[in-house]
Amino acid sequence: MQAFDQIQELWQKHEVEVKVSADEMLQQAKKEVNGLKLKSALNILGMLASFIAIAALWIFFHFESWTTHVGISITIIAIGVYTLILYRDYRLISKTDFTAHPHEYLNNLKTYQLNRYKLYNSLYWFYVIALSLGIIFYFVEILAHFNTVQKVLAVGLTALWMLFCSTILRKAVISREKERISLLIEKFERISAQISTPE
Template sequence: MQAFDQIQELWQKHDVEVKLSADEMLQQAKKEVNGLKFKSALNILGMLASFIAIAALWMFYHFNSWTTHVGISITMIAIGVYTLILYRDHRLISKTDYTLHPNEYLNNLKSYQLNRYSLYNSLYWFYTIALSLGLIFYFVEILGHFNIYQKMVAIGSTALWILFCSTILRKAVIKREKERISLLIEKFERISSQISSTDQF
């Protein structure tokens, strides 16, 4: 009985490696790629919606101060540049058919990973500073219509929101996206190695 318990314990500790075919791995990767593309497209649409909303505000609302026009211009330029960068990255993961060219898609995915790292680090701070500067110029006129408590709430909530997005939210997004892309790269590396090994036989 003791020997049986030892065998059972050894069996439970033993990890059984499940070998998946390249086709099965491609099917799994397909779901993740589609999710990545969908999220990327949603980010672009969100940025475009922000750009259009700010442009509509600028066109249909009459502002008296030149600082407001400067603030809105800076904000729209920052959003426009960031949207173009997001679109460039989206094309990287959308232009190649990963089922036909997994190696090429793997290279694009690695470039996408590097671009995202740059986007969430140096480029993110450019975007945050530009938005903050745009808001400061915009608030010069707008805050003139508020009483002291409304001014404090507007400035405080805006500063807290920027701080929250720049720290907690940014770190969470970076961590989640890094894990997701790294896992996808690992899958495509395994698919590529399986395809190359079957081509040798």
């Protein structure tokens, strides 16, 4: 057993330097950048679909209470602002050609990473508070048409869904995206180092 531990220790100390050309790294990074752009675009489309669905609900259904109009207004404004923030971040990673300007793209990627951190932390809670207020105002009129069991189900399921999105889902998304962006930044730093110090 001691011999195995010594072999394992030697193996861990042994470092193999893998030389990957800047072109190969750029090709790998291109796939990851395209995946990041696609994910960002899908997030924006999802938010736009939510915005349109809620706006259509507001336009095509007749609501009598002012609270419903206030609730829908708050919800639409929150979704609109969050969508604009997502779009701003999308433009940040899609406006620069990373193959022509890797240094500039690296800086944009670092800014994107910082923006995403803010988005999933402080800005996210403003979004949740605004949505919660919108739903509360919306429910004032809507819940009046429900019986007690339906009211409990509607409020309970809405609260559980928001709790799930704010805790488990949010943490999983943050973790996955943080790792993905960090790896991409690391690749661009290596690419930049190879370009600035040619062999």
